Amino acid sequence: MYDVLIIGAGVIGCAVARQIAQYEGKVAVLDKAADVSEGASKANSGIVHAGYDAAPGSEKARLNVKGAAMYPQLCRTLGLPYGQPGALVLAFDEADRAAIEALEAQSLVNGVAGCRLIERDEVLRLEPNVNPAVVCALHVPTSGLVSPYELTHALANAAAYGGVEFQLETEVTGIERADDAWILHTNKGPMKTRAFVNCAGVYGGVLHNMISTRPVRIIPRRGQYYLLDRDEHLPFGMTLFQVPTKMGKGVLISPTTHGNLLIGPTAEDIEDGGDTVTTGLGLSDVLSKAALTWPDINIRSVITNFSGVRAHEVGGDFIIGAVEGAADGAFEAIGIESPGLTAAPAIGEELGIWVAYSLQLPKKRYLREPPPMPKAFSHMSPQEREAAYQQEPEYGRIVCRCETVTEAEVRQAIRQPVGARTLDGVKRRTRAGMGRCQGGFCSPRVVQILCEELGMRPDEVTKFGGDSWLLAGTLDSMGTEDDSHGE
C-alpha cells in the first residue's frame, strides 16, 4: 500500500512530490501522459507574477506573493535560469488610469513591494517600442521569468531523487473508499493508498466530484500563443501586460528565459481540457490585441504557435487542502490557473507538509539532495565548454544547431531520474527542436539517440506517447505484417 499517491505530474504535483520526498513513506506520482509537464505546465506564459493582481485576502494573492519570494533561491538550488526583468501594466486610455491606481493600491494590500504608477514619458524611456499612445503604467520591478516545463522537470527529478516513484501513462479512472484507505482505479489496475492528492489540472474537478459531496466546477480555459525566434535585440526587455479583464490578465508580450519573445494568450472557455488546438481566429485575436502594446508588431520571426489550457474554477480562487465533503486522506490543489505557476513552490510546500503531517510521516534523517540541473551548453562560457568537453566528449557533438544542444545533453536528458522517453520529452529538457527549424534537422538524430539509450526501434519512438508515432515502419515493412502502425 502507498502512503501517498499524487495524481498529476504537472508543476503542482511535482512540487508537492518534492516536498513529500522529505518524509519517510511510499509515494508515487501518476499521470496519464507519457511524460511529466504535459498539461498546462508546458504551455503558459512562464511569468513569476509579483502579486499585485489577485484579489486581496484570496488564496491566489497569498500564495502568489509567498511563491514569488521563493523563486530566486529555488531556481539557484535546482540550477534553473531565473530572470527578473520587471513588468509594466499598460493603460492606453485615461479611463484605465483608475484601474492602474487600483492595482497600485492593491499591490500594497497584497504585500508586493515597489509597484508604482509611472507616466507616459517614463514608460517610453523604459520601453521605447511601446505604443506611444500609452497613458500611464504600473511599474512592477519584481516581476520574473522562469521556464515552466524546465521547472517541472527539475522538481520531478528532485522528487524522484528523494525516492518518489513516477508512474506515467497511468490514468485514474475512478476513486473509491475502502476501509481506512483509498483505491485509485487506473488503466494499469487498482492502486491502494492511505492518502492521495488531486493535482490533475483541468481534470481536477472531475476527480473532486467523484468523492466529494460538495461539487466544484472547473472550466478549461484555452490560451493561444505565438513564439518568436531568439534575438539579441528583442524589442522589449520587460513583460508587458495590458489592464486586466475579468477573463484574466489579457494578452502579454514578454521575453522568455531563453531570449525568445512570447505573445499571448487568448482566453477561451472550452468543453474539453485536452483540446489544445490553435485556431485562425484565436491567433489573429492574439495579434490584434498585442498590436495595441506594440504597433510595429513584427512576426516575421515567428517560429511556432501553441495553446495551453488552464483550469479556471468558477469561484475564481485556488482550492487547496483536504477535500471538503470527503473522507480523510483526500487532498487537492485544484483550480490552479494564473498565478498558479508562481504559487507552485508555495503550494507544494504547504500541501506537502499538510499531507505528511496528517499521515504522521516521519521526516527523513538524511535527505539526499539532488544535484542541480546541469548548465546548458548554449549558456556556457568557452572555458566551461572546454571543461564540459573534457569530462564528456559528447559535449563536442552538436545535435541541434538552432539552439546549440549537444549529444551529451540529449543523453543526460534521457538518463535523468525522470528521463525523456519521447521526442517532445527531449525537446523540453534540452531545447533540441525548439528553435527556428523546429526539429527539421535534429529530430532524426534525436530519434537515433533515444533508440540507442532505450533499446527501441525508430518506429517505436513517439512525439509524446500514445498514438503519436513518428515513423510508420521500415521501407520493406510497408503493407506487410511488420508494418507496425498499419491499418
Add this chain to the structure above:
Amino acid sequence: MANERIQVDILVVGAGPAGLAAAISAREAGIERIVVLEREDFQGGILRQCIHNGFGLHRFKVELTGPEYAQRDIDRAAELGIDIRTGVTVLEVSADRHVTAISQQEGLHVYEAGAVILAMGCRERSRGALAIPGTRCSGIFSAGTAQRYVNLEGYMPGRRVVILGSGDIGLIMARRMKLQGAKVLACVELMPYSSGLNRNIVQCLQDYDIPLLLGHTVTDIHGRERLTGVTVSQVDENRKPIPGTEQEFDCDTLLLSVGLIPENELSQGAGVELSGTTSGAVVDNTLQTSVPGIFACGNVLHVHDLVDHVSNEASVAGRAAAAYVQGKAWQGRSLPVQDGAGVRGTVPQRIILPDAPVDFTIDLMFRPVDVFRNQYLVVRADDKVLSCKKHMILTPGEMAVAPLNEKMLEQCRDAKAVTVEISPEKVS
C-alpha cells in the same frame, strides 16, 4: 581549450556542394592551407539524401544522382589533398575571421583565417513559421526531413500523404513516397503557380496521377496524437482562404515544402549585412560580403534550384577568396545593382568595376515575382539599355540569369546603378 590558434589561409564552413567547389577552386588558384569544416559526419551536404537523378546536366553534361554528383567533388578535393574535417560544428565566426569550432574528437578549436567562405546552405521553413492552426500531433514533417528518414534511415514517415507546397523537394518526395507504397493524395500550393521546376511537376506528379491543387492551402490540422487529416481550402487573390471551399483529406502525414531559408546565423554573428529579399548576405560580384575577407556562396547566399549553379557560384567565391588572400583582391568603383519591375533578390547586389578594361562576365541572378510569358528581360545602366532579351516564360520557380558581358560592363563605367527588370514591351 587548445590555446594555440590554428592559422589557415582559407576556412570554408560547410562541405556540401558549395563548400567543396569553393575549396577546390581556391586550391586550384594556388592556396595551400585550406580547411573545410563540416558538422555532419560525411561530406556532400544535402546531396547525400537526394538519391534521384537530374543532377549535373549543366556542369558535367551527364545525368547523375545527388550522391554521384557529390562524389565527383569529394574525389577531386581528396586528389588535391584538401583538409576536410567532418563532425565539426562551427559555433562562431568573428568579423576578424576567427572561427570557433567544436568536435567530439578534438574539442574546441579556434582558427584564424585569411579568408572565410560561408557555405552553410539553407533550412526548410517549418509549420510554425506558416502559423497553420490546428493540433500539435505527430506526422507533420518538412519534406527534406522526410527525405532523410526515407533515403538515409530507411523508414517511412507514413502511409497516406498530403503535401503542402510545391517546392522541388516536396515534388520529389511525392514521387518517392508513392514509389515506396504510400498513397499521395494531393499536392497543395497556395500560389496560382508552382514554385518547383516544371520538369518535376511532370515527372513527379503528372506521371503518377497526383493532383496538384493550385491556389489552395491547408487551413486546419486534425488529430490529437497522430495526424488523422487536414482541411484544405481554396484561397482568393489575396491568398486568404475562401469559406465554403473546405475539403477534408484523410491522411496520416503532411509534408511541408514551403520554402527554404538561407541559414545565416553564423554570418549575422560576424556582422555580415543580410538582404531582406534573399535572406542571404549582400555581396559584390566576387561574392565578398560586407565584411572584408568573408565570402558567401551557394544556398546560404540565395536559394538555388540547381546544384550545378551552386557549384559554379562557389567556384567564383573560391577564386575570389584566393585572390583576397594573395593580396590580389579586386579594386574598383562599386556600382549598385537594383531590382526593377517584376524582379526580386538580384545577386550580386554590387559590382566592383576595376579601372582597367574588364575581361569577364557577371551573371545577375534573380527570381521573377510572378509568372511572365513572352516578356523582355531588360538590364539598364541608369537609363541606358544594356540588353533586352525576350523570354517565353519567366517564373518564380526558376532562377533567371541576366549576363553582363565585357562590352556591357564597359558601358557601365559612368553609371550610378544597374537595374534588372521585366518589361512587357521591347525597349531600346
